Amino acid sequence: MKEANDESLEWTLVRRSLMEELTGEEQQQLNTWLNASPAHQAYYDRISGFNPAEGLPGLSKEQYERDFIRYVSLIRQAKRQQKRRRLVYFTRYAAVFVVLLAVGVYFWYQGTSVSETPVTSLPLAVQGKPQPILVTEEGARVLLDEQGRSLQQISHGRISSGKHGIVYNNISQGTTSAVVGHHTLIIPRGGEYRVELADGTIVWLNSETEFSYPVSFADSTREVTLKGEAYFEVAKSAKPFKVRVEDVVVKVYGTHFNVNSYDKERVQTVLLSGSVGVSSLKHPAVEQMIKPNEMADVNVLTGRCEVKTVDAAAYAAWKDGYFSFEHETLEQIMEKLSRWYDVQVTFENDEVRTHRFSGRVDRSESFRGVLNLLQRTLLVKFEVEGNRIIVTK
Known part of the structure; x- marks a missing residue:
């Protein structure tokens, strides 16, 4: 364990302890930290024995009584549900406390006290509704509405509108790649x-993403190109399915996985089920295989691939309508929020970029609501100038 004054301390152990989720190894880590200093034990006792009647610095007793009651109820419900489900779906109120426990505890321990100021005057644009653009082989650009009515202009029987997007009909599967x-x-x-897609593969595309694919697949291969983020449920076939992202190639045969290339220097592939091989054009002979709940993190500049164990479902939570943050920096979180709510974010204080948060928030939540959740941790403050969000603390 790291020292208590290190901002990167894994507060996840404290939260997992309160949720009764600790493994034997994690319990030993927590015990080591608790025994390292009386202040650590006092802090843990304060959190685990939190009394809503006392409140916390900067927020009213009534506000914490209301939120704490909701939080305790959700924690109890989560414990019952965890036998059936891997992930706990927190509401906005539970998310407040998850965020507080994940990183705010460091600042409580230091005695920081800042009064809460609601975020106001935020743009009221509805998130998640801008129309995608379909570019055809002839170069025509067609705006797609939710019902796919615009497809009548370019479909020619190849495309139909589905409940949540468009569907390519399985025609001319034997057509040669030249045509x-x-x-x-x-x-x-x-x-x-x-x-x-025409082979039955389903692809979810996140904000600020470009995805290119054949109208029908040639006999020998199934290959698509991605820039941004997408979640794939690949239809099983003897033909390999390849996702090309810059100089990185992800090769699968039937699986569920998420690919993220928002960072221009990295391509991250997270596997939920099946088997995936990841390679770089810089080292084409080396294919790194990953298993479910693993991430292949490829440096685009060097071609080096690092494999990490992760909670794969958290990386695909966006597909199901959630933001899922696990010990992420505020800078990483604001990048995701700015992409979804289409706003520009500026940091006035570089130190605040590294504050870490954990939590789960519905993507249908208003931007004002999400910022208020973060601001209520007492660690960050926002100002608004039109469509520009300024992080001032």
């Missing part, structure tokens, strides 16, 4: 979309 047309979907900031 196969390619389409590109462009998802703007604040949008998301779903497409079912």
Whole structure:
């Protein structure tokens, strides 16, 4: 364990302890930290024995009584549900406390006290509704509405509208690659979309993403190109399915996985089920295989691949309508929020960029609501100038 004054301390252990989720090894780590200093034990006792009648610095007793009652109720419900489900779905009120326990505890321990100021005057644009653009093989650009009515202009029987996006009909699967047309979907900031390819593969596309694919697949291969983030449910087939992202190639045969390339220097592939091989064009002979709940993190500049164990479902939570943050820096969180709510974020204080938070928030939550949740941790403050969000603390 790291020292208590290190901001990167794994407060996740404290939260997991309160949720009765600790493994034997994690319990030993927590015990080591508790025994390292009387202050650590006093702090843990304070959190585990929190009394809503006392409140916390900067927030009213009534506010914490209300939120704490909701939090305790949700924790008890989560414990019952965890036998059936891997992830705990917190509401906005539980998210407040998860965020507080994950990182705010460091500042409580230091005695920081800041009064709460609600975020106001935020832009009221509705998130998640901008129309995707479909670019055809002829170069035509068509705006897609939710019902796919615009497809009548370019479909020619190849495409139909589905409940959540568009579906490519399984025609001309034996067409040679020389004559196969390619389409590109462009998802703007604040949008998301779903497409079912001609082979039955389903792809969810996140905000600020470009996805190119053949209208029908040639006999020898199934290959698509991605820039941004997408979740794939690949239809099983003897033909390999390849996702090309910059100089990185992800090769699968039937699986569920998420690919993120928002960072221009990294491509992260997280596997939920099945088997995936990841390679770089810089080292094409080396294919790194990963298993479910593993991430292949490839440095685009060097081609080096690092494999990490992760909670794969958390990386795909966006597909199910959630933001899921696990010990992420505020800078990482604000990048995700700015992409979804289509706002610009500026930090006035570099130190606040590294504050870490954990939590789970519905993506249908208003931007004002999400910022208020973060601001209520007493660790961060926001100011608004039009469509520009300034982080001032």
